[in-house]
Amino acid sequence: xxxxxxxxxxxxxxxxxxxxxxxxxxxxxxxxxxxxxxxxxxxxxxxxxxxxxxxxxxxxxxxxxxxxxxxxxxxxxxxxxxxxxxxxxxxxxxxxxxxxxxxxxxxxxxxxxxxxxxxxxxxxxxxxxxxxxxxxxxxxxxxxxxxxxxxxxxxxxxxxxxxxxxxxxxxxxxxxxxxxxxxxxxxxxxxxxxxxxxxxxxxxx
Numbered sequence: 741x742x743x744x745x746x747x748x749x750x751x752x753x754x755x756x757x758x759x760x761x762x763x764x765x766x767x768x769x770x771x772x773x774x775x776x777x778x779x780x781x782x783x784x785x786x787x788x789x790x791x792x793x794x795x796x797x798x799x800x801x802x803x804x805x806x807x808x809x810x811x812x813x814x815x816x817x818x819x820x821x822x823x824x825x826x827x828x829x830x831x832x833x834x835x836x837x838x839x840x841x842x843x844x845x846x847x848x849x850x851x852x853x854x855x856x857x858x859x860x861x862x863x864x865x866x867x868x869x870x871x872x873x874x875x876x877x878x879x880x881x882x883x884x885x886x887x888x889x890x891x892x893x894x895x896x897x898x899x900x901x902x903x904x905x906x907x908x909x910x911x912x913x914x915x916x917x918x919x920x921x922x923x924x925x926x927x928x929x930x931x932x933x934x935x936x937x938x939x940x941x942x943x944x945x
Contacts, residue, residue, distance in 0.1 A: 747811045748775040749793050749818065749837075756789035758782055758800065780808045784825070790916060793818075796837050799916035801826035809842065822865075826858040828916045845879035846894070848886075855886075856913065867892040 751774040758770040763779035770782070770791060782791070784800035791798045796818075798806075804825020811818050822843040829839050829850050839850040843857060843865050853872030859865045867876070869886045876884040876892075886892065 747813070748777050749811050749813070750775055751791065751793060752795070753792040754790060756787050757785050758789045758791055759785065776808055776811070778808055778810045781823075782806050782808070788916075794837055795832040795834050796839075797828075797830035797832075797916070799828040799830075799913070822857055822859050824859055824861070826856070828854060828856050828913055830854050830916075847877040849875040849877070864893070864895045866894065 751770050751772060753772055754770040759767060759782070760770060760774075760776070761767050761781040761783075762777060768774075770776075776782070776793060782800075783805035784802055787802050789800045791800070802825075804827060805823040806827070807821040807823060809819040809821050816837045817840060818837055819840045820842065822841060829841065831838055831850050831852050833852055838852075839848075841848040841850060841855075841857065843859055844863060846865075848855065848857065848867065851872075851874070854870040855874050856868035856870075857865065858867075867874075867886060868891050869888055871888055873888060874886045876886055878884065
């Protein structure tokens with residue numbers, strides 16, 4: 741399958757090495773203004789890494805990998821397959837892009853804010869939610885609402901148990917939360933207020 745130009749998304753910034761293997765067998769590291777395409781495999785090495793795309797953020801723990809299944813610019817949707825490791829996905833309301841993340845045979849909708857995902861070698865996985873609601877679609881098409889500030893541990897049979905005390909922030913998560921990549925807007929794109937017909941309007945201009 742050939743990747744269409746309209747399916748690409750530009751890398752706005754990255755930190756530490758994220759290697760890419762594309763459908764043509766090309767290998768390279770993500771750098772600013774690179775494009776990410778459907779079919780690309782992305783992998784971190786021996787340290788955590790951060791990828792910023794259109795003000796959305798993906799934080800990789802060390803030795804973690806994903807595959808980009810599809811990118812739909814008109815629907816503002818990126819579909820991703822988690823292969824192994826730990827990740828923090830961030831969806832920014834300024835960009836409008838959303839993640840649909842496949843892990844095993846389940847789909848997680850991340851429409852806004854942060855969500856943490858971990859897939860271990862035994863094929864079980866864990867989800868940590870934060871402020872915003874997310875949804876999980878199981879392989880039986882069952883829709884599960886993931887409550888804010890909760891930890892879910894999914895075994896191979898997709899049974900879950902919620903326990904907030906099982907989640908601890910690692911160094912890579914602390915780094916991802918601490919660094920404010922999302923607000924690195926161009927200098928000419930600033931939040932301003934102006935008045936018109938006795939009303940005040942504010943926004944990014």
